[in-house]
Amino acid sequence: MNVLVAGGAGFIGSNLIDALLTEGHRVVCIDNFFIGTRANISHLSGHPQFLFYERDLSDLAAVDEIFQRERFDFVFHMAANSDIQASAKDPVIEYRNTYTTTFNLLESMRVHNVKQLFFCSTSAVYGDVQGVKISETYAPLMPISYYGACKLGCEGLISAFSYMNGFHSLILRFPNVIGPRLTHGAVFDFITRLWQNPKKLTILGDGRQCKPYLYVKDLVDCIMCFKENLPEGVTLYNTGGETQSTVKEIADIVCREMGLRDVEFHYTGGRGGWKGDVPVFAYDLSKIHAAGWYAAMTSDEAVAQTVKDVLSCKQ
């Protein structure tokens, strides 16, 4: 296939490109390096099946111009503002980089008759849900972050564009994803803080935030698996593993993998790490399990492997 990976210089996008190239597809990548980096795709330079455009997906004319030039079979839309804390201070980031980029891609697909789509959604669309394992039919959806809000809006757009234009769309709602090329989040922050000061670690919240962490290769495997034979309309799955890690456990794993002992943990306190953070959640994964997919790694294994990835990258 000739595929577009929008936001392909980002953490998840660049890992997906590696898998798509391995499977023999021609990959066109668009990124504006707002969060993505040149380093993430530098190993692809000169690859005969890889083409890169530096463009801002929030510019409809720029997106349209590439769709005119290329004939895409499939769009993998990985572009978004993934830094929830940044948009908490400036929601316009989310409007532009998460919602508008999605609208522009869908509109270009409509105009240029591209029918297959993968979209990265998130557990953040559910909001702060406690006491139940969240299934895909949980309602009402009351996101508490601008990120979750815009991703929910994107899902709505995908539903309407799919119905109106016969798209075959896959939406995966996944939790925190970690692994090589990670750029932010608790695991990343802890490692960088401990590099600066290996004796003391500041931890946002009370450390009891408890969420599933998904290893990026598990997620890529999931996307590669479900992209095949997509039916018309929207196919929606919660995606992740069945286990969770607390922030305290993550701190312990990071210290262990870095060979650090007797690190003093300093908690900033409060239920969530920051306003808009969902501190505790767990998924009902019956639907994706029934479809035959399971995560290979537990949440703690994903954390430990990610620390190894980041450390080996630094060496």
Added chain:
Amino acid sequence: MNVLVAGGAGFIGSNLIDALLTEGHRVVCIDNFFIGTRANISHLSGHPQFLFYERDLSDLAAVDEIFQRERFDFVFHMAANSDIQASAKDPVIEYRNTYTTTFNLLESMRVHNVKQLFFCSTSAVYGDVQGVKISETYAPLMPISYYGACKLGCEGLISAFSYMNGFHSLILRFPNVIGPRLTHGAVFDFITRLWQNPKKLTILGDGRQCKPYLYVKDLVDCIMCFKENLPEGVTLYNTGGETQSTVKEIADIVCREMGLRDVEFHYTGGRGGWKGDVPVFAYDLSKIHAAGWYAAMTSDEAVAQTVKDVLSCKQ
């Protein structure tokens, strides 16, 4: 209160302004006359409690400038593209006039510390749901029109902005609303077609589309009632009556009220009137009934009264 009615020159907005002025509030209206009309607010010219700005709400700087000048206590957000058939051909209309207008108002409320909001949502957020009475907790939400998609996105934004900034927000998901100053929809279209040709009426679809129609004064009554003592966060209701009208019944009522007999009905065929139209739905109204609110008119009564309103307006 000093209130903003965004989109106040529109059908529902102008009816709401009349009620707000009657209750003694100072009303600032913003409209760009994209769908709203000068005629809808001409009777307010010179009213000491009414102020009008001709602005495009999709321009954040223009909205911000008014929020700087005025100190609003409450924002009634009635601005949207309400013409689903128009945006079916050009989804950018919906992105700009429904989603972006909402983002800009919420962002201006955040920046200027305005805390109370009313938002017009719609049954279109649910998509094409058959065989159940739809409650507020129905999921998954799979809108089939760009209109429903963007309204769902707006609801997500309101949820996040409310959580992040302590807004008190009221969202009503209502069905077709009809009454004086109506600008489109089956009732309006039938009347204008019968003025052109009183012997023959073209009806989109098979005539069996069956939906609840809500009289605009019932909706305004509902907004005026629930705007009081709003709790922090989002208060969400399905709003409407318990009865429905088929398109065939609407055609019969319009002919009867216009004094026309033996009109030949010509059906274009198909389940829906157009692609993106939800042909049949019914609401579960338990939640709003439990809160003490009921529509005064049945769906058929609303249709008959609307025909009288439109005819008396023409005379």
